Amino acid sequence: MAAVGFFTDTTICIGCKACEVACKEWNQLPDDGLRFTGMSYDNTAALGASTWRHVSFIERPVPLTGQETGLGDFSWLLQSDVCKHCHRAGCLEACPTGAIIRTEFDSVYVQPDICNGCGYCVVSCPFGVIDRREDDGRAWKCTLCYDRLKGGMEPACAKACPTDSIQFGDLDELKDRARGRLERLHRHGVTEAYLYGADAAGQPGTEGLNAFFLLLDKPEVYNLPPDPVAPAMEAKPAWTSMAFAVLGMAAAAVGAVLMGRES
Amino acid sequence: MTFVWRDLPSHSFSEDEPTYYERPVLKEPVWIWAVPLYFYAGGTAGAAAVLAATAQALAGDELHGLVRTCRWVAAVGGAAGSALLIRDLGRPERFLHMLRVIRPTSAMSLGSWVLAGAASATMGSALLSDHGGLPGRLGHFAGSLAGLLGMPLAGYTAVLLGNTAVPVWKATRRSLPHLFIGSAVSGAASLFGLLPVDLSPREVRIVERFGMMGKVADLAAMTVVEHEADRIEPVGRPLREGISGALWTAARVLTGASLALSLLSGRSRAKRAAGGLLGTAGALALRFAIFHAGKASARDPRATFRQQRQPREAEANPQR
Ligand code: SF4
Numbered sequence A: 001m002a003a004v005g006f007f008t009d010t011t012i013c014i015g016c017k018a019c020e021v022a023c024k025e026w027n028q029l030p031d032d033g034l035r036f037t038g039m040s041y042d043n044t045a046a047l048g049a050s051t052w053r054h055v056s057f058i059e060r061p062v063p064l065t066g067q068e069t070g071l072g073d074f075s076w077l078l079q080s081d082v083c084k085h086c087h088r089a090g091c092l093e094a095c096p097t098g099a100i101i102r103t104e105f106d107s108v109y110v111q112p113d114i115c116n117g118c119g120y121c122v123v124s125c126p127f128g129v130i131d132r133r134e135d136d137g138r139a140w141k142c143t144l145c146y147d148r149l150k151g152g153m154e155p156a157c158a159k160a161c162p163t164d165s166i167q168f169g170d171l172d173e174l175k176d177r178a179r180g181r182l183e184r185l186h187r188h189g190v191t192e193a194y195l196y197g198a199d200a201a202g203q204p205g206t207e208g209l210n211a212f213f214l215l216l217d218k219p220e221v222y223n224l225p226p227d228p229v230a231p232a233m234e235a236k237p238a239w240t241s242m243a244f245a246v247l248g249m250a251a252a253a254v255g256a257v258l259m260g261r262e263s
Numbered sequence B: 001m002t003f004v005w006r007d008l009p010s011h012s013f014s015e016d017e018p019t020y021y022e023r024p025v026l027k028e029p030v031w032i033w034a035v036p037l038y039f040y041a042g043g044t045a046g047a048a049a050v051l052a053a054t055a056q057a058l059a060g061d062e063l064h065g066l067v068r069t070c071r072w073v074a075a076v077g078g079a080a081g082s083a084l085l086i087r088d089l090g091r092p093e094r095f096l097h098m099l100r101v102i103r104p105t106s107a108m109s110l111g112s113w114v115l116a117g118a119a120s121a122t123m124g125s126a127l128l129s130d131h132g133g134l135p136g137r138l139g140h141f142a143g144s145l146a147g148l149l150g151m152p153l154a155g156y157t158a159v160l161l162g163n164t165a166v167p168v169w170k171a172t173r174r175s176l177p178h179l180f181i182g183s184a185v186s187g188a189a190s191l192f193g194l195l196p197v198d199l200s201p202r203e204v205r206i207v208e209r210f211g212m213m214g215k216v217a218d219l220a221a222m223t224v225v226e227h228e229a230d231r232i233e234p235v236g237r238p239l240r241e242g243i244s245g246a247l248w249t250a251a252r253v254l255t256g257a258s259l260a261l262s263l264l265s266g267r268s269r270a271k272r273a274a275g276g277l278l279g280t281a282g283a284l285a286l287r288f289a290i291f292h293a294g295k296a297s298a299r300d301p302r303a304t305f306r307q308q309r310q311p312r313e314a315e316a317n318p319q320r
Helices: A018-027 A090-094 A120-124 A146-150 A156-160 A171-187 A231-259 B034-059 B064-088 B092-099 B107-128 B133-162 B167-171 B176-194 B201-230 B233-239 B242-263 B269-299 B301-314
Strands: A004-009 A053-060 A075-082 A100-102 A108-110 A166-170 A194-196 A211-215
Touching (some): A231 B034, A231 B176, B034 B107, B034 B133, B034 B201, B064 B107, B064 B133, B167 B201, B176 B242, B201 B242, B233 B242, B233 B269
Parallel strands (some): A004 A211
Antiparallel strands (some): A100 A108
16 A cells, blocks of 8 residues: 555635544544634644544734735634654654554554553654543544545545645655645745645654645644654663663662671 | 734734744643652662662672562562552553563653563562572572663653653653662662661661762752753743742752751661651652653643754754
């Protein structure tokens, strides 16, 4: 199987949340309760154990290139966020049970029958995606609709997206399409557009994302980390430090026993 | 129109340092109190197992009482630690899944294997080494094995925290192992002051020296950890403010007081007990301080953003 993924083009997202709804329905996810956040039209707030697509609503006091509003400087940014199915996935590399695996579609999948809810993936995802469900005790996140892929269908969110802001397909093809789109936007003067996580060069800490984005402002604006790193990539200095520290402890024990002899 | 808008969240939008409505980027650790308590139990068990194996190897016959006590401390620590970790799982009945695979990239996977081995070895050595003949020899062998496994047991938890996306843990991943080892030694030695066991003067001396080295290392490492965390302002903040900051200060004061007490002359029972109490409280406070600092750090989007921006800007090569 070739690698598949998502290209989320935020420039054409209209904030309809069809992806959120389709995801909840298809995956039979529990609701998150009804509450108002006061954050624009975003009452979902964040990705989580039972929210695998989340549309961010950003109200900026900054105009978009080439856009004029009657309200002075103002623009909307909308983005449908999702698990990135990282090439170097922090969650997968942290999982001690082998519950989190890389599938034949190159997606990152949590096997619910294996997960024992240790919670280590939760702190190891640099995007704050995966979380443990309280009532259930296990970790959950986007499966890239593994069951639908098995049946030859595209993920529910991509299927439901009315503007094709969420595009699903062969990863290489998506990247070509994304580069084409970026070029066109730049040509039309939207020079602030850029691709987030499309390849290892742009995001060495994850070696690229299988779900990447076209964005119009800093990653922070969308609550995305500017330079995420899979924690295991930086593990060496910690283990080296530990080796020195434990040798120190052994030396202290020897010293204490020998020193205890005199006096 | 403007006055209606003034209080809307969108007006908090900052172009220089944007966040998404101040929402955290990361998920807060889902771990409960059992985890920092395990850090303490595992650290104590590891340090005790190391001291037991060393004493056995260098002067086993003369230090019989010390070796025996250490082995029991390690065995109880290992068993209690395992129980605490199982208690923390979302699905405790699946704890054996921890031994389904070995994943070198996961400190928790390696740590689970170390804990499984160390808990068995410490329990074996405590139960068997009082016997003669083959069981006794097996017990001593288990004791040596426990000494070897006790080293990573006391230290891997620091690596486990350092290898996460949580800013304050990630920033201190080099110094945290030294802190945890120092605190493990200090905690184990302090516990001896509280146990109703009769040790010879020589054994008391050994424990005291061991503890003093641990406390000095602990206090020194605290300063280094602070320094590492403070390189980026919001990353170090949880060590100064809030519950975690208070616990951090408490740990320093308690451990410092315990060290000061052991520097005073005299080896009375009461003095040892007081020092032990202070040291134990200090070791516990330290683990809870680090734990809560991580929770606070994960909640702070600026800590995450600046930690990732700063090195990049230092390279004067911002991608965007
Ligand atoms: S975004 Fe997080 S949860 Fe998704 S694959 Fe990457 S590390 Fe895992």
